[in-house]
Amino acid sequence: xxxxxxxxxxxxxxxxxxxxxxxxxxxxxxxxxxxxxxxxxxxxxxxxxxxxxxxxxxxxxxxxxxxxxxxxxxxxxxxxxxxxxxxxxxxxxxxxxxxxxxxxxxxxxxxxxxxxxxxxxxxxxxxxxxxxxxxxxxxxxxxxxxxxxxxxxxxxxxxxxxxxxxxxxxxxxxxxxxxxxxxxxxxxxxxxxxxxxxxxxxxxxxxxxxxxxxxxxxxxxxxxxxxxxxxxxxxxxxxxxxxxxxxxxxxxxxxxxxxxxxxxxxxxxxxxxxxxxxxxxxxxxxxxxxxxxxxxxxxxxxxxxxxxxxxxxxxxxxxxxxxxxxxxxxxxxxxxxxxxx
Ligand SMILES: [Fe+2]
Ligand SMILES: [Fe+2]
Numbered sequence: 001x002x003x004x005x006x007x008x009x010x011x012x013x014x015x016x017x018x019x020x021x022x023x024x025x026x027x028x029x030x031x032x033x034x035x036x037x038x039x040x041x042x043x044x045x046x047x048x049x050x051x052x053x054x055x056x057x058x059x060x061x062x063x064x065x066x067x068x069x070x071x072x073x074x075x076x077x078x079x080x081x082x083x084x085x086x087x088x089x090x091x092x093x094x095x096x097x098x099x100x101x102x103x104x105x106x107x108x109x110x111x112x113x114x115x116x117x118x119x120x121x122x123x124x125x126x127x128x129x130x131x132x133x134x135x136x137x138x139x140x141x142x143x144x145x146x147x148x149x150x151x152x153x154x155x156x157x158x159x160x161x162x163x164x165x166x167x168x169x170x171x172x173x174x175x176x177x178x179x180x181x182x183x184x185x186x187x188x189x190x191x192x193x194x195x196x197x198x199x200x201x202x203x204x205x206x207x208x209x210x211x212x213x214x215x216x217x218x219x220x221x222x223x224x225x226x227x228x229x230x231x232x233x234x235x236x237x238x239x240x241x242x243x244x245x246x247x248x249x250x251x252x253x254x255x256x257x258x259x260x261x262x263x264x265x266x267x268x269x270x271x272x273x274x275x276x277x278x279x280x281x282x283x284x285x286x287x288x289x290x291x292x293x294x295x296x297x298x299x300x301x302x303x304x305x306x307x308x309x310x311x312x313x314x315x316x317x318x319x320x321x322x323x324x325x326x327x328x329x330x331x332x333x334x335x336x337x338x339x340x341x
Contacts, residue, residue, distance in 0.1 A: 172337075
């Protein structure tokens with residue numbers, strides 16, 4: 001039985017034979033020692049177990065669930081304004097980035113994270129950057145914009161996603177891997193796309209933020225679907241919810257005022273061949289696969305990633321390129337995140 005601690009959100013698999021059927025029990029969480037309470041009365045016997053699955057089967061899916069989700073999408077944490085502004089600045093090299101540095105001074109949580117990131121060994125300035133203005137002078141406006149994009153999304157993507165088996169920070173590290181990978185691939189294929197590739201790589205899985213509570217609510221059904229180990233978690237979303245996290249992501253993007261180019265890449269990141277040749281969608285898809293291969297943020301989905309048949313050819317990539325990109329991605333993520341945790 002999968003048990004999630006309500007305090008630290010760690011998920012444990014406890015062998016069913018060790019659980020006393022038909023009783024209520026409490027035991028300390030092995031990770032944080034907080035008491036975990038389990039009510040096994042409904043689990044007693046086959047009838048109880050299947051009734052919880054039956055109840056979960058009755059939960060809304062398809063259009064009904066989408067409607068429900070759209071009513072609550074406003075509850076998502078907003079995308080910080082400074083992140084959107086950073087993208088504008090990336091797009092326009094003549095814009096005044098002093099203005100951005102000033103804007104950041106008013107957003108202290110992001111400013112603190114940007115400073116930490118600027119001092120990571122990734123930028124080769126460990127411990128030497130003392131202020132946002134200083135970071136912008138030393139690293140240049142493009143790097144500062146990139147830092148703000150990372151700093152601003154760290155809090156949104158940093159949470160535990162119990163439904164996806166992702167612990168705090170897992171999705172953010174995976175997303176960083178996809179961002180770096182997307183930029184590397186874009187630089188080879190079409191350098192003009194490199195900034196958009198980085199940003200869309202970073203938020204490509206934002207649909208998971210929305211779906212996570214609905215997956216937890218149906219966790220018995222997901223458990224049952226995944227039990228034979230042959231199916232991807234994406235296929236489980238499609239089967240049980242009747243849509244997947246990339247389909248719902250366009251709603252998140254609308255809510256966050258994410259530009260169209262990024263929205264299309266995010267929408268098709270699992271099946272880029274349906275995007276009518278959208279380069280960014282292929283780039284994010286391949287970077288997603290590479291990030292999974294490096295073991296970044298696997299969660300429950302990692303081992304069954306379906307790579308599009310045409311992606312390698314479309315992006316002019318060879319097998320040996322993948323190893324080189326994987327190494328670079330892993331090194332970048334390690335360097336950039338060493339100060340964050
Ligand atoms: Fe995804
Ligand atoms: Fe992903």
